[in-house]
Amino acid sequence: MSFVWTIAEQHDGKLRDVSFELLARGRKLADKLGTKLASVLIGDKVGEQAMEELIRRGADEVYSIQDPRLANFVCESYARVLTRVIKTYQPSIILAAATSSGRTLMPYLAIKVTAGLTADCTELDIEEGTGNLLQTRPAIGGNIMATIKTPDHRPQMATVRPKSSRPLPADASRSGKIIAVPVTDDMIDGRATVVGYRKDATDFVNVEEADIVVAGGKGLKKGDNFTMIRTLADSFGGVVGASREAVDRGWIGYPHQIGLSGKTISPKLYIGVGISGSIQHLAGIKTSEIIVSVNSDPDASLHKVADFGIVGDAFQVVPEIQRRMDRRNGGAK
Numbered sequence: 001m002s003f004v005w006t007i008a009e010q011h012d013g014k015l016r017d018v019s020f021e022l023l024a025r026g027r028k029l030a031d032k033l034g035t036k037l038a039s040v041l042i043g044d045k046v047g048e049q050a051m052e053e054l055i056r057r058g059a060d061e062v063y064s065i066q067d068p069r070l071a072n073f074v075c076e077s078y079a080r081v082l083t084r085v086i087k088t089y090q091p092s093i094i095l096a097a098a099t100s101s102g103r104t105l106m107p108y109l110a111i112k113v114t115a116g117l118t119a120d121c122t123e124l125d126i127e128e129g130t131g132n133l134l135q136t137r138p139a140i141g142g143n144i145m146a147t148i149k150t151p152d153h154r155p156q157m158a159t160v161r162p163k164s165s166r167p168l169p170a171d172a173s174r175s176g177k178i179i180a181v182p183v184t185d186d187m188i189d190g191r192a193t194v195v196g197y198r199k200d201a202t203d204f205v206n207v208e209e210a211d212i213v214v215a216g217g218k219g220l221k222k223g224d225n226f227t228m229i230r231t232l233a234d235s236f237g238g239v240v241g242a243s244r245e246a247v248d249r250g251w252i253g254y255p256h257q258i259g260l261s262g263k264t265i266s267p268k269l270y271i272g273v274g275i276s277g278s279i280q281h282l283a284g285i286k287t288s289e290i291i292v293s294v295n296s297d298p299d300a301s302l303h304k305v306a307d308f309g310i311v312g313d314a315f316q317v318v319p320e321i322q323r324r325m326d327r328r329n330g331g332a333k
């Protein structure tokens, strides 16, 4: 029986990278505890290849829970399914990703199984002697790191920020067990079903997995000006990010927010436009490979961490970069 579990994420049957990142975290914990590591994969008709990939990336076991009614993430049904398997197999530790679905599912699940939950952990370890999970996360606006443990309840549950750990390389020599868990009607909560996805994909943007992120902040002055950020991101083949100020003003949706209370990204290229570079914003971008800052204030904090700082008015600098990109992409203007 496995005692450390990770909740794998998939979309249309394809595993998300964060599933492998969680396994890297889980592997370390399971090895310290001398126990097995399992990944739970919920979906519909997810191929065996995906499960084998989970094993190659560190899982000893995969609990495969497949049903057409589980094809899309529905919090209530996923939580019911997990409640059932948790009661049956009694894992000691469950790790999920601090993605939109993980952040929705895990608090709901924690209530169902009377467990605690530490959200957004950056470090996880095992306490010597007790074997308790040590769950570390930033607290008080990122000024301190708090370590939390759950000595009295099981499972110990935590979400982990995507991109805060590297997946283990795929090891073809690894072998493991795939356990098919049958789905019964009482495991499905029929009150909510997915009827379709909005065609306007902006609110479903996956900034965490993007290689290029162009982000806008309060310096853009108004929501309409995100159009130039979006156009620039498109011409780089990237996605749009934002500071919390921009999100709080309703200029763009929360899924775009980068930082302590938003997403952590580690793209190859991050361009911040009209973003001052608060400590909370920097917390989300610090592992970016190249940081470019566009800000009219030469003393802006973002310039200080940037590889390239462009001191200038966003409304002059961005159109200029856009013109050059258009020329490069063959659509000279």
Ligand SMILES: Cc1cc2nc3c(=O)[nH]c(=O)nc-3n(C[C@H](O)[C@H](O)[C@H](O)COP(=O)(O)OP(=O)(O)OC[C@H]3O[C@@H](n4cnc5c(N)ncnc54)[C@H](O)[C@@H]3O)c2cc1C
Residues within 6 Å of the ligand: 140, 141, 216, 217, 218, 219, 220, 242, 243, 244, 245, 246, 257, 258, 259, 260, 261, 262, 263, 273, 274, 275, 276, 277, 278, 279, 280, 281, 284, 294, 295, 296, 297, 300, 312, 313, 314, 315
């Ligand atoms: C607990 C907590 C969690 C938080 N979480 C987050 C988070 O996840 N993400 C986040 O971003 N923030 C977060 N914040 C908020 C954070 O403290 C800042 O308020 C926020 O990041 C500022 O956003 P901004 O840079 O867009 O705005 P500002 O700090 O107001 O900066 C705007 C910048 O635009 C520049 N500017 C103005 N006009 C132009 C122009 N024409 N051209 C170019 N530049 C121009 C200005 O010089 C300025 O530097 C959090 C705060 C707290 C307390």
